[in-house]
Amino acid sequence: MRSGPIIAGLLASTACSAAAYCAWVRPWVMTWGATDEEVAAALPGDEFLPDADGVATRAITIDAPPDAIYPWLAQMGPSPRGGAYTYDWIENLLGLDMHSTDRVLEEFQHPVVGETIGVGPEASRIEIADPGRAFVTRTTDGDWVWSFTLVPDGDSTRLISRNRFRLPGLGKKLAMIPMEPGSLIMERKMLHGIKERAEALAHAG
Template sequence: MTTRPFIVGIGLVAAMGATTITYLTWIRPWVMTWGATDDEVAAELPGDELLPAADGVATRAITIDAPPEAIYPWLAQMGPSPRGGAYTYDWIENLLGLDMHSTDQVLEEFQHPAVGDTIGVGPEASRVEIADPGRAFVTRTTDGDWVWSFTLVPVGHSTRLISRNRFRLPGLAKKLAMIPMEPGSLIMERKMLMGIKERAEALAHAG
């Protein structure tokens, strides 16, 4: 009477194990490095020193047909209202209560972030750690467990925008919980990078 449920249970465990191995071996490397070259993934970038012993690193990148000075303004003003949003799927962000409203305008009042400035409130708040116009913009969560850096690398008349997330996950439960969240983070960040690209190119081409 108990043999069949036992066999079914073993089969489910085996299937889950095979799925996890497939994801970790073949899919996860692409998820965590979308758009980035091998050299960019391996490069030491501004902000890496803020969390050297990270449990995970995601390096994603995009080419933008604009100079760094047309890209940095969109990075400098990122954040919840009244800041400029995150240029991704606002409705998803706001389901989580993040109050994001992506703007197509450069907001002058947020164009001069300084080290020590706080973006957001509560457990989601981040502190500006590097604000180097045209080169890098880096924030770190107030608990120190997440560093998000944006690095601008000119390439001819274009710019490579490299986004890197370094995160620390205390405890096994948080490490396991992150696995199914990684593909979702790619969906959101890909949209964000494309949103910045669209806005920066429009700004550059408008002079």
């Protein structure tokens, strides 16, 4: 039995699936919850990686003022920081030592530019720490910028999360395709986790 036609068929099927994902699914994956205006907007942190290979802009409405949301952003990170408010068990399978807290940790409420969060290749440097407005980090290799922007919306706030990333080499670009849906699952849980904590904090006065 000749394997050539089978391999060619598999390659063609994979190419078609990838094309369908990029055309129909990827736009939703990369912009979950965000409006067209938010996706197109220039946000704090964009300037740190203007030539990004990819951008994910996701957002959620939180029934709380910005000052009830920012504390949860300021303390994010591995233990002893506040965690990432997502699926801790998945994070910790990767050795990230995340333990999401439901408390505001006062010792991490005054982040400063230049401070490093995490250790090793996963470490990020705080680039913007503007209470009630924006919180931005960049990995030490400069290939990933993660920004959170707080935009008042009546009595609520829009929390906009933007990931800008650079992927040197074709291999990393291809590897990112199956990772993108997974990143949405984790980030959607994170945004809802921040929403629940911020609304509880606001309602507690």
